[in-house]
Amino acid sequence: MKEASFYEKLDGQVKCYLCPHECIIQDGKRGSCRVRKNFEGKLISENYRQICSYNFDPIEKKPLYHFFPGKTIFSIGSIGCNLHCSFCQNWEISQSGIDNHPYLRSNSPADIVNLAKSRSDNLGIAFTYNEPTVWYEYMFDIALLAKQEQLKTVMVTNGFINSKPLEKLLPYMDAFSVDLKAFTEQFYKQHTSSKLAPVLETIKLLTKHNKHIEITNLIITETNDSEKEFRGMVDWIVNETGEDTVLHISRYFPMYKMSKEATSTEKLNQLYAIAKEKLNYVYLGNIRSGEGQDTFCEKCNSKVIERTGYQTQIIGLDKAGNCLKCKQLVISNCCL
Ligand code: SF4
Known part of the structure; x- marks a missing residue:
């Protein structure tokens, strides 16, 4: 505490x-x-120092596809969330308080940094699994130490945080994976008990501060999957954060209180094609699919990164992230 x-x-x-x-x-x-x-x-x-889950994960699992691809990142999470999504994929930890989890692991910020450094191939620390905003003080203390040790830091977030605490954190956080759960206030109110507008403000603020950001949109059957809503979201992304913004379109499966059937591959492919009309880097998640996994150079269309599940191979980039064929910069955070 x-x-x-x-x-x-x-x-x-x-x-x-x-x-x-x-x-x-x-x-x-x-x-x-x-x-x-x-x-x-x-x-x-109450969850300061209280860890529920930790693991060395592929960075692609966050999902971050344009931030040191193929690397491993020490990932930690706790309990609690400021949203209450009816479709939460991690509801057993996110919708719990300390009383439901009496056996959490207790670690000081220095312990966490030492664990992260215990593997020489580890990139840094990711705050993930539950919403790290509600773990703010612990995340901040760890991130501060991590930067002193030249570790990279990643926040996987719903973006529902006020600007003042976010701005204080920014010098110590390198990359953000932000869930944009839908593009209507009605969805946010009905299915998450929160609001869309502050999430959009977070994405704008991160962009203004030149932070690495990738956006994930979970598509839920007959809930947030209309073409009109999706086009509106893609247009907003292009206007506010640019056509090089990475968008992950993720497949929903029935979970927690949401029983709609899993998103069809046809729907995902349709939305993928729409996003590709305006965005250079669009990926499909939670799905076994040949399309939407690999990275192609936006200029010459050469395949530069190949992915099979979480196996990632950089095949067409130099160490600075430029396309080997045409020299276009594809990934600015490519190799250490
Ligand atoms: S305002 Fe504070 S107490 Fe309320 S949900 Fe957000 S983080 Fe938790």
């Missing part, structure tokens, strides 16, 4: 400013994320 940042005391209650919910919390109660508690008039981060 640690006293939280970004809150104010309000006569026994506290108001948290970490994410746009801005919960006002009574003494003894928790915020919507279930892991920030008013303890005798102080806001406490």
